[in-house]
Amino acid sequence: MKNFEQFLQDNLPTSQSIHPTYEKALQNMLLAGGKRFRPALLLGVVKAYNPLLLEGARHAAFAIELLHTYSLIHDDLPAMDDSPLRRGNPTLHVVFDEVTAILVGDALNTYSFEVLANAPFSDATRVKLIRELASNGGLNGMVLGQAIDCYFENQPLQVEDIKLLHTNKTAKLIAASLKMGAIIVGREDVGEKLYDFGIKLGLLFQIQDDILDVTQSSEEAGKLTNNDEDKNSFVTILGLEASVKEADALAEELTNAMNSFDTNLKTALAELLNKYINRHKN
Numbered sequence: 001m002k003n004f005e006q007f008l009q010d011n012l013p014t015s016q017s018i019h020p021t022y023e024k025a026l027q028n029m030l031l032a033g034g035k036r037f038r039p040a041l042l043l044g045v046v047k048a049y050n051p052l053l054l055e056g057a058r059h060a061a062f063a064i065e066l067l068h069t070y071s072l073i074h075d076d077l078p079a080m081d082d083s084p085l086r087r088g089n090p091t092l093h094v095v096f097d098e099v100t101a102i103l104v105g106d107a108l109n110t111y112s113f114e115v116l117a118n119a120p121f122s123d124a125t126r127v128k129l130i131r132e133l134a135s136n137g138g139l140n141g142m143v144l145g146q147a148i149d150c151y152f153e154n155q156p157l158q159v160e161d162i163k164l165l166h167t168n169k170t171a172k173l174i175a176a177s178l179k180m181g182a183i184i185v186g187r188e189d190v191g192e193k194l195y196d197f198g199i200k201l202g203l204l205f206q207i208q209d210d211i212l213d214v215t216q217s218s219e220e221a222g223k224l225t226n227n228d229e230d231k232n233s234f235v236t237i238l239g240l241e242a243s244v245k246e247a248d249a250l251a252e253e254l255t256n257a258m259n260s261f262d263t264n265l266k267t268a269l270a271e272l273l274n275k276y277i278n279r280h281k282n
Contacts, residue, residue: 004039007058008065013111025096025104029069032087037205038064038177040272045181045194048268057184059119060129064177066112067137071146071173073105080150088222121184128183136176145169149231157232163203165232170209171202190265197257201277204250208280210234211243247280 013026039061046057076083076091077098084094093101116130135141145168157165175198182191210233229236234243254277258266 003054004036004043004058004061008062011062011115013066013107021096021100022104025092025100026107028095029073029087029089029092029104030065030108032089034065034069034087036065037272037276038068038174041174041177041198041269042181042184044269044272045178045187045190045265046184048264049182049185049187049190053184056120057181059115060180060184061177063112063115063119063129063133064173064180066108066115067133068173070105070108070112071137071142073101073108075146077101080146085218085222088219125183129180132176132180132183136172141168141172141176142170145172152232154230155232156237159237162232162234162237166203166206166234167199170206171199174202174205175199197254200250200254200257201273204247204254204277207234207243207247207250208276210236211240211247211280214240244280251277251280 008030012030013023015023015026017023039058042061042064043054043057046053072086073092075081076086077093083091085091089095091101092104112133113130116133117126119126119129121129137143145165148165149169152165175195178194178198179191182188182194213233214235234246238246254273258270258273258277261269
């Protein structure tokens with residue numbers, strides 16, 4: 001991911017403004033690091049099928065990271081999770097103020113689509129990528145998941161409803177990352193299969209986060225932990241032991257699916273996927 005990190009550094013959002021802290025705030029959470037999991041998935045698919053397109057694909061990977069970072073900034077706001085820590089650093093509303101955090105989230109959200117619109121692809125490819133990111137990150141995707149999560153706080157849901165919640169809130173953007181990689185290389189047939197794989201991967205990712213929330217300290221996780229008692233997390237509803245069993249079953253299913261990938265795709269993604277598929281076991 002070193003090349004992507006350099007690309008991100010070289011393309012940080014800037015502003016022509018008299019505002020004393022706006023530009024610094026725009027860059028703050030992006031520079032704080034993070035897993036860069038979603039960009040890595042997209043770039044892995046591109047590397048598998050057409051490495052010559054990697055330079056252009058970094059624009060799409062950056063767009064995904066921008067949208068994901070906006071979602072974290074808003075998720076941490078006092079009106080939502082009211083979290084003081086993210087990526088090992090104080091959250092944006094703590095460093096600056098709540099208004100700045102809201103506006104920076106808005107700016108990164110819209111900037112993600114500006115980046116995609118200016119990416120070095122054909123017009124048809126750009127439209128497909130914008131549609132994919134918008135549909136999975138917006139009103140029938142991540143935002144819907146956030147809305148369900150917040151509305152049903154302190155109201156326990158059934159397990160299937162929790163899966164619906166987190167399919168939208170977490171899994172769809174992960175699935176979109178894989179599919180967008182396939183769109184870039186013109187392998188949309190593979191993209192549909194990868195999207196389905198990504199939904200399951202995203203659910204596993206969320207179950208793991210819920211497990212780590214109760215098994216790691218805030219310092220280890222880089223964000224506030226033991227903070228989901230009122231939320232519809234898998235651990236809150238199922239308990240830790242059952243959640244681990246659910247994660248183990250999904251991990252086995254995903255590993256089997258990964259082993260059925262064609263050689264190029266498996267080679268490009270195996271190291272990354274094995275790391276994250278099994279992270280709840282470490």
